[in-house]
Amino acid sequence: MAMAALRREGRRFVPLAYSPTPxxxxxxxxxxxxxxxxxxxxxxxxxxxxNRMKSVKNIQKITKAMxxxxxxxxxxxxxxxxxxxxxxxxxxxxxxxxxSVNVKKNVIVTISSDKGLCGGINSxxxxxxxxxxxxxxxxxxxxxxxxxxxxxxAQLTRDSKNDIExxxxxxxxxFLNYTQVSVLADDILKxxxxxxxxxxxxxxxxxxxxxPTTATVLSPEVVERESEAGGKIGDLDSYEIxxxxxxxxxxxxxxxxxxxxxxxxxxxxxxxxxxxxRMSAMDSSSRxxxxxxxxxxxxYNRTRQASITTELTEIISGASALEG
Amino acid sequence: xxxxxxxxxLTRSTTTTTTTTIRRVFSTEVAxxxxxxxxxxxxxxxxVAPNIDPPKTPSQFMxxxxxTPSALPSKLTVNFVLPYAAELSKAEVDMVIVPxxxxxxxxxxxxxxxxxxxxxxLLSVHEGNDIKKYFxxxxxxxxxxxxxxxxxxxxxxxxxxxxxAQVQKGLSEFTQKLSSASxxxxxxxxxxxxxxxxxxxxxxxx
Numbered sequence: 001m002a003m004a005a006l007r008r009e010g011r012r013f014v015p016l017a018y019s020p021t022p023x024x025x026x027x028x029x030x031x032x033x034x035x036x037x038x039x040x041x042x043x044x045x046x047x048x049x050x051n052r053m054k055s056v057k058n059i060q061k062i063t064k065a066m067x068x069x070x071x072x073x074x075x076x077x078x079x080x081x082x083x084x085x086x087x088x089x090x091x092x093x094x095x096x097x098x099x100s101v102n103v104k105k106n107v108i109v110t111i112s113s114d115k116g117l118c119g120g121i122n123s124x125x126x127x128x129x130x131x132x133x134x135x136x137x138x139x140x141x142x143x144x145x146x147x148x149x150x151x152x153x154a155q156l157t158r159d160s161k162n163d164i165e166x167x168x169x170x171x172x173x174x175f176l177n178y179t180q181v182s183v184l185a186d187d188i189l190k191x192x193x194x195x196x197x198x199x200x201x202x203x204x205x206x207x208x209x210x211x212p213t214t215a216t217v218l219s220p221e222v223v224e225r226e227s228e229a230g231g232k233i234g235d236l237d238s239y240e241i242x243x244x245x246x247x248x249x250x251x252x253x254x255x256x257x258x259x260x261x262x263x264x265x266x267x268x269x270x271x272x273x274x275x276x277x278r279m280s281a282m283d284s285s286s287r288x289x290x291x292x293x294x295x296x297x298x299x300y301n302r303t304r305q306a307s308i309t310t311e312l313t314e315i316i317s318g319a320s321a322l323e324g
Numbered sequence: 325x326x327x328x329x330x331x332x333x334l335t336r337s338t339t340t341t342t343t344t345t346i347r348r349v350f351s352t353e354v355a356x357x358x359x360x361x362x363x364x365x366x367x368x369x370x371x372v373a374p375n376i377d378p379p380k381t382p383s384q385f386m387x388x389x390x391x392t393p394s395a396l397p398s399k400l401t402v403n404f405v406l407p408y409a410a411e412l413s414k415a416e417v418d419m420v421i422v423p424x425x426x427x428x429x430x431x432x433x434x435x436x437x438x439x440x441x442x443x444x445x446l447l448s449v450h451e452g453n454d455i456k457k458y459f460x461x462x463x464x465x466x467x468x469x470x471x472x473x474x475x476x477x478x479x480x481x482x483x484x485x486x487x488x489a490q491v492q493k494g495l496s497e498f499t500q501k502l503s504s505a506s507x508x509x510x511x512x513x514x515x516x517x518x519x520x521x522x523x524x525x526x527x528x529x530x
Binding site: 128131214215216240250253254261 | 362364365368369371372373376377379380381382383385386389403405406407408409410413424425426429436437438439440441442443463464466468469472474476478
């Protein structure tokens, strides 16, 4: 099943890198070459096929190199993502997981990559964000977007331009660290009004599997409301609050801290998924390029042999005409 | 081939100073609640986008916490996490002392459920006769009714890695900045510096 996914990925990728002209097309482009040069020269030109083979070989080299680069980047960031997984678990243990919460102001934080050629992970994130937007926009509720990453911005500005509150790009230019993410989180919290934040990202399960995930962070007022209503966060009241002047102040700090922690983990996981997806995309494209090269080599040899045969036939028939 | 490489890297030991870290490997982070998830969410998802699989939610990636036991447990289970590492993961200890904003707070098994905001200060983990001390920047501590304690901090350093000379230097620097600060922002920043350094000082001496 993984192989089928890779093959699908490869087929999707190849049109981007190299315009695939199947063998029939190659033959048909050779025919004009024949006619054009038919007046003086007798042999069929193998130059066209040779050029194609050269460019396909170059593409294969480039995609192999990109795969190595992605693999090394993945190794570095995988360790950090795994280490940050302990960070969001206490919050889920305390406040529960409430993706179905019904609130007036929803903000969907979509995390995507800046660079392309990473398979379908950005499209998946955008699809999920759009569906969440649809679920959460009704007569009384509204939802807005906050976008991190160029690819998400490109896709979402096409149809949801009015719903976008904030766009942030070039996150990975400097090494991803908690300080940077907490500044980002602070920015979002200051500029965007929200009752619930829904963070959409791709969780890194393994090198070939990335699971789209959504994590929900509620504002302190909603947490109070939900805890009074009972349900998942029902026993929040049983917790004593230490520190701060009032309970609401501590809950405010808690919500902000939760947001920055969950964001940090989400950004790392998405970066991991991006590198993993790029690795598998580049891998399948180099494999495709290899297959294409094999096909082209066969065509080249056939063309070459045909032209030799034609020359020989002409010479022999010319010789026999002279004799006879 | 790459799966083997990543597996080899996963089993490499962590570089934390404690030896009680339990390393989490990917294959054991199983989606425990995979089948159910949040039923109401999945319902509303199917109505809107029936062809797309609903996204996973964090609770599906977490092992559920044990329920409150009827008898008092003998040990406290502590998770001490930082953004870049999990210092202690399900470590069974006798007591932890956390620097809450209202003062040092000791947490024993059977402690009443609490949410405590932490200020920069000394955190000590007591296990038998073993005491491990860390200096943490602020964070939060949750104590649950099932004698699980979660301590989240942004930075934590074992005490023996702190240089007292640097602490003194920083303290005098920030005190000077505080007295010469003009804007509110500068004053706040200098005040934070003074607070942290004096906490460091008292942690080293106390």
